[in-house]
Structure formats: structure tokens, C-alpha cells
Amino acid sequence: MSGLPPFAAPMPLDAAAPAALETTRKAPTSAWYALAVLIIATVLGSIDKVILTLLTEPIRQTLSLTDTQIGLLQGAGIVLFTGIATLPLGWLSDRYDRRVVLAACVVLWSAATAMRGTAMDYGVLFVASVGLGVGEAGLTPITNSMIPDLFPRAQRVLANAVFALSAIFGSALGALLGGTIVHLTDDLRPWLPVSMQQLEAWRLTFFVLAAAGIPVVLLVLSIRRTPRVGVPAAKPGAPAAVATGATTLRAHLREHWRTFAGLVIGVGLTSVGLSSLGTWLPIVTARTYGITPVQMGQGMGLAFLCGTVAGGLLGVGAMRYLQPRMGPAAALRLIMLCNFTAALLSTLLLFTRSANHNFMLLGLLVVPLIGSAVLLPNVLQDAAPAHLRARTIAMLTMASLPFGVVGPLVVGMLSDALKSVPNGLAVAIVATTLVGGALGAMVLRATEGPFVRLMRAAQPT
Template identity: 60%
Template structure:
């Protein structure tokens, strides 16, 4: 499951464009551009399914392979997050220079093969290697999709396209959870129709293999996208500075301080919040006996409700206060989301059923989504167009330690409290509260520098 972790926030373009989309007269995007956006959404949904399957099937996998919570934390943090981050920059570099369709299609094949390999794992080490493959393949989604959308849409229409893609992706994550749960539930019934070599496999293994098969048609859809001629690889020569006026190294040297504050603040604040998409569904299965199908349905409904409410809150606040706050509006929405979610996480100590868990999850997701609706524009505007993929990839890589440490800390603390009833809930709440307070203070301190960087890097209106 993709978790709401914000590397940056707060574009003035969003505050200006939300109330004025209809009034502007943008160049109309082609049918092919909207088709491409639809295919990118499909690829993102597939990635969500492949990622969420591990969460849905954690309990049967844990029992079958005798895994501890620390090992589960390693799978989520190091296996997925660390190696996803390591792969992000090379994939961003490739997508800046070569056909982004081909690079993304290759990523889909890689993560699908790795997802299927999970179903064949016989111990923790093999499962860990397969998780590395899933993380490395899915690492291309963020930098490549955030680079392709500006290729396909003018700046005026990009706000609309970004909004559609962001909300569709989040709903796609919810749909992915529901589909993943349905697939896991349907595997036993489909067993007689499978080849004889697969019929003896446990249901959780068949589920991983089933979702992996979907990778080939999605990769073919990506290759069918037609990109405008102007989006050919920007720079193949090494003299990047002479071609564009600013090299990647120069950009980092000029702005590393504000980027560091942004990364550390959002990374620390989000360490415990990773539990929203990973540990809380596990708690529903472990403490209240929810099946994979029930977890998938509850997780999907929680994210749908939370997404709708969060989008209404985020866009409503931006419309009301965007002009008054200026470029700081979105960052303050994101900070407020961190504070609200961390505070509400305390309610996890009082849940009494799986339904309570999923209702609370919807409540926790709402303030996070209120900030997510502005994130794509920020990622695209924080760096110059010719450096876009590498800047996004660099932000993701720099945030790696926090993505790795968060799930692992929760797993370690849960193992330490395993003799205490509700130990997992105590671990989630403790890490979430402490990390959110520290991270929010850091983010608040770098607000002014971030606003100046965003204004500096915005390209002219198309």
C-alpha cells in the first residue's frame, strides 16, 4: 500500500489554479493525453495491489514461515522502502534520458515477477529478496509518472490532470486493497481450474502468483502510449549546464539546506504514520481475527471514505485560505495533517473490534489525504523541468532512512511488548506521537525557505 508520506508541499500554483480552472483558457489536451493518464492510473493500481498483498496476507505468511514482528518490519522497511529508494535515482536518470514508457513498462515487469516470487518463498530470506524486487520495480512509479504528466499536459491543464491522477491513485490504492482481498479469498475456489503443479500450493502463495500475471498486459498498455515529440530525452550529452543553464550538481549545491530541512522534517513526522497502511491492518487480523478478504474490504472502504473526506477538507482549506496564506498554505495543510493523524492515533488503544479498527483508519487517513492532493504539483515544481525526475528521485532516496526505521522500530517495540495485551497498538501509538512532534517542528522551521524555493523554480505559464 502506498502510504501518505510527504517530501514537500505548498505550490502557489495550486492555490491560484483551484478557483480559476474554469476561467482560464488552457490549450486543450489531446485524447491521447487522457488515454495515457488512464494507463498511468491502471499501472498505479496494479502497483498498489502488488504492494498491499503482503499486508493482507501477513498473518498466513507469518504462521507458514514462522516470522517475528521484527522480520515483518524488515520486510516493510528495508525490503520495500530501502531498496525502492536505492532504485529510484537510477530509474529517474533513465527516464530523463530514454523513453519513459519503456522504462516504466520494464519496472512493471520487474515488480510483477518479484511479486510472483513471493508465492514461491520457503523462508524469510527468499521472501526478503522478493520484497526487494517489488520495491525496486515500484520505485519507478513516482518519478516517471510525475515526469510524464507534464510531458502530456500544458501547465494550465496540468493542475487538473494532477488532481485527477492523485485522487485516482489514492482511490486505486483502496481498489487495490479490495481486489487483493477478493483475489486472496477466491484462490481456494479457483484451485481446481489451476495447473496440477499449482493446485497443492497454499492460498496465500496462489494469491501472489495471481496478481503477478497481470503485469504483462499492463506493460503492453504503457508501451501503447504516444508521447509528444517535444518530450524526447532532454539531454544525452554530458554538458547539461550549457544546454539548460543549471546542472543537477549546481542545483543541489544551491538548495541543499532547504531540501535537507524538508526531507528530515517530513521523514521524521512520517515514521510512525507508516503504520496507517501497514501495521494497523495487521492489528485487525491479529487481534480480532479478520480474514484477508475482510482486511481488504475494510482497508479499501477506509481509504475511500478517508480520501473523499480528505480531498474535500484539503481543497476546501486551500480555496478558503490559499490567497491569504500564499505559498505557505499547502505546507500548513500537510503539517496540520501530521498533527491531527498523530493525535487521533491514540484512539487505537481503545478499539474493540476489526470494524473499530477500520473506522479509525478512515479517520486517520482523512487529514493525510488533505495534504496529498497538493503533493504532485510540488514534486514537479520543486526543481527545473530538465532535472525533474532526478530531483524527485533524490528526495525519495534522501528520505530512505525514515521509511526504513519507522516500520522496524514498531516491529522491535511490538516484539518487546508481545507479552503485554495490545503491545502492537502501544508500539504504533508511541512511535507515531513522538516522531510527529519532532518532524512537525522541523517542517515549521523551514517553511519560509521552502516558499522561496518553490517560487524560484516555477517555470513560466504555458
């Protein structure tokens, strides 16, 4: 396969233009505005997702949920249907106006958030989580498709880092604001309609967050339409065109299937445990130490903020140091090392003795995970031509579905099976994380050869 087409720019470059021009151009103000709006939409999605974790205990008590049901809610309810919806949304994003597709996604997940507040049983809560997952499925393919078209290659690494870190800060902001919103909603009860004054705080919180989606939709639609680099301009009102003779998705995946399979399985096995940490660590903290949603939000928020700053510096700094020495293998080795380090650190959960200890552990775990997260978008964007970028990332997301579903569910089932064991939930979390992390690291190590060949083929000439 020939090298990938030139990377993103606000306007298509002449094919005969010298490569040096791509490194000297600067993104216009409209590109940074678009990035800011993408960040806002992603932050809202992060808040809507993380708020369920904060409110799991009061919801569990109201609806009498088991740990297995909670695991299904987080795994199948959100992760499974997020992955299933990613491919069709990626296809729509490659063919139609990405702003409209993203705005529709925001509307859907905001409506699903409101539906959570109406849930009177597990079934309604599960359906609402499915809607949230489907709506948020558009974020990954759309943002990873737009950023390379908004920024020249010289600025794309910075733009990706800003976006990745902002998305993680969204989780921290969601944790901080989630607990505060719960507290403020209680204070505002006298001002609410009589029919709502008797509702539980967690229901009112979902309604407030759903309303926040309205201004975000308007912001998304205000983004200037971004042409796709390397793809001929489409006629007005027609789907985005695909260059004549361009590589097809099937051919691209078939040629590099070893690389993609290794990335999906290696990262997926690691995420079996690491996704469980994000889901279950706050739950085990609330259950063991009886803290309130406000305390949980403050502790989680500070842990995410501190860990994100340190992890971002770690990822960028390590990449700058190792890239000249290791070449294309540097990114994969850093991702593998960071993920396995987080899996090893999870064993400290068996020795914590307070909620503050758990929050400190969460902050420590976030550092290597963010170090890995800031590198992955660049790897994925380099691994596909511009006209296939959204669908390639969507396919990889779909392929990773089983791992995202299995993680929270396995922990929930192990926890139910270990109810008679002291600290059984913590044991289930650590066991799942260690096994998945070790297997994932081995697969990523075996993937290094085909990965390096793909990255070398992808380098612009």
C-alpha cells in the first residue's frame, strides 16, 4: 500500500505543493474554535457518563440492584451499544456533514440522560444507558476525523494532546460538578414544581444535566464546515466524495490486519481490568466507607485532575525522549508499559484503609493511564487514510466491544460470588485487572513488528 495522503488542513493543499509547506502553515482561529466546541461536547458526554458512577449507590438502594446488574449496566448498557453504534455513525461521519451528525448525537444522549431520571426499575435504567451509549458513540470517530482536517501536521500533535487532556479533565469536572449538582439540587427543591419536589436527588441531577445539552447542540452547529483533506470536494448537498482509486476500507484492514488485531486484543485485554477500576473503585469506596456523593465527587475530581496533569507531562515528555531512540516502536512500547504499570498498581487497593487512600490510589493510577491515552489518538490517526479515518477507528472500537463488556461484568459476578470473603469486591477488581494487564502486555509486545511496518508506511514522503 502506498503512503497515506497528506494530513489535515483547513483547506486542501495542491498535491504538487512541497511537503515543507505543510509544516509552515498555521491553523486559523476557526480551527481552534472548532476544537474548543469539540472539547465542550466531549466534556458534557464525560459528565453524563461519570455521574452514573457517582450516583450508583443511591440508585442501587432505590432500585434494589445487584452488583451483576450494575456490571451489566456499565458494560453491556454503555460500552456494548457505544461500540455497536460507532460503525454506522463513523460511516455517516465519513459521508455527511459531521456537525449535523454530532449535534444529533448530543440530542440523543441528553434525552437518554433525562430518561435515567425517570427510571422506576432496572429495565428503564438499562434502556436509558443504551441510549446514552449510542449517542456518545459518535464522539470518537467524529473528533478523530475532524482534528486532522482542522490542523496541519505540525500542530496536530498539540491539538490531539489538548483534546485528549481536556476529555480526561471532563471526567474530573464531571466528578467535581456531579456531587455539587446533587447538593445544589437539594437546596433548590422549594423552587421546583410541586410534582418534582419529592423526587430523589439523583433523579433531579439527571434532569439538570440533560438540559445542558441544548446549548451544546447550538455550539456544534455553529462550527464552520471543515473540508476533508485528500478527498475531492463534493457537490453541494451530496455526500463527501471518495478519491478515485483510493484504498478501500476492506483492503486497508486486510493488508494490516495483524497490526489492528494486535492493537485491539492487546489494548482490549488490558482494558478488561482498567475499565473495571474506573467503574468499581468509586463504588467500593462509597460502599466500604459510606461517603456521600459530594465527598465522592470532590475526591475523584481532585484525583483525576492531579493524575491527568502528571500523566500528560509523562506521556509527552517520554515520547519526546524515546521517539528519536526507538522510532515508530516508541508509541506502542509506551502504551504497553503505561497500561501494565497501572495494572500492577491496582494491587494497592487490597491495602488501603480509608476513602482518602482510595482517592490517592485513583490519582496514582490515572498517571500512567493518561500517559497512554495522549499517545493513542496519534497512532490511530496515522493508521488510516483521511477518507477512511472515521470508519477505521469505528471498526477498531467495534472489535474491542467484548473486552469493554466483559470487564465490569466479570468484576460484578466475582463480587457476588465472593460476598462471604472480606473485601471481596476489591479482590475481584484486582484479580481481573492483573490478569487482563499481563495478557494485554504480551499481545502488544508481539504486535510491535507489524505495527512498526504500518507506521513506516504511513509516514509522509
